[in-house]
Amino acid sequence: MDTRQPIVLSISHHDPSGSAGISADTETAASLGCHCASVVTAITVGDTRELTGVAPVDDSLLVEQARAVLEDMPVAAIKIGYLGSVENVHALHSVLRDYPDIPLIIDPDATLADKESLLAPPLWTSMCNMLLPLATLVAPNRREARAMAGEADVHDAQAQELLETGCRYLLLTGVPVTSCELENRLYDARGLVRQFLWKRLPPAAYGVCGILTTAIACHIAHGLTILEAVNRSQQFTWSAIADSRRLGMGRPVPNRFFWANKD
DSSP: OOOOOOEEEEEEEEOTTSSSHHHHHHHHHHHTTOEEEEEEEEEEEEOSSOEEEEEEOOHHHHHHHHHHHHTTSOEEEEEEOOOOSHHHHHHHHHHHTTOTTSOEEEOOOOOTTOTTOTTHHHHHHHHHHHTGGGOSEEOOBHHHHHHHOTTOOSHHHHHHHHHTTTOSEEEEEEEEOSSSEEEEEEEETTEEEEEEEEEOOOOOOSOHHHHHHHHHHHHHHTTOOHHHHHHHHHHHHHHHHHTOBOOSSSSOBOOTTGGGGOO
16 A cells, blocks of 8 residues: 655745745645645745735746656645746646646635735736636635626625636635624535635634645545535634744734644
């Protein structure tokens, strides 16, 4: 029997504080019993308070990183986070279309440091056209879903519009229900599959959606179904946020090894 850890490939940015990006994905994967290979899409400047600068890597370097891993290792699932440029979206598409059998999970963040970036609209468009058709699951929050599904004005319609790009599942996160509760909604091409209700927690450092999507990729790499992976990954993410630690002078950082504190 092959006893190796499943390999998950994280394609995202480097965050110096470890709150998000490659460092956070590596912690999440290790906590869930996976090995995390990584492709760096951008170098950022920031701390636990905010990100103040982003420098995307060259698209040819992105391709070289991705092919080096994919041609060497039996990657069981891929997670995509921040990409940083339209050129990098196109470059990544040229690689991933050669690996259609590897499950692909996308956390579609196109803004990162600058929430009003003029780059965001073309990035949303290029992701919808080039990457979502390859995706097993896409997990936008409310803001991201609204930006990507420009023609729809309610949550169910936004989900349906994004699913029409070709992705198999969509997990819409952070829908407010009450002042104390949030809802995540899983959809497929037939419509709403499942609703998940979660107690609101105090705000943690950015990168929460990154934990969730990486955890889903890890659970899929272990052989779970989409529904099982989504269910367990939400519980993992909630527990990591609930056990957040204040490591710097900004927002708390989720503890992806929360289980290690238990007796």
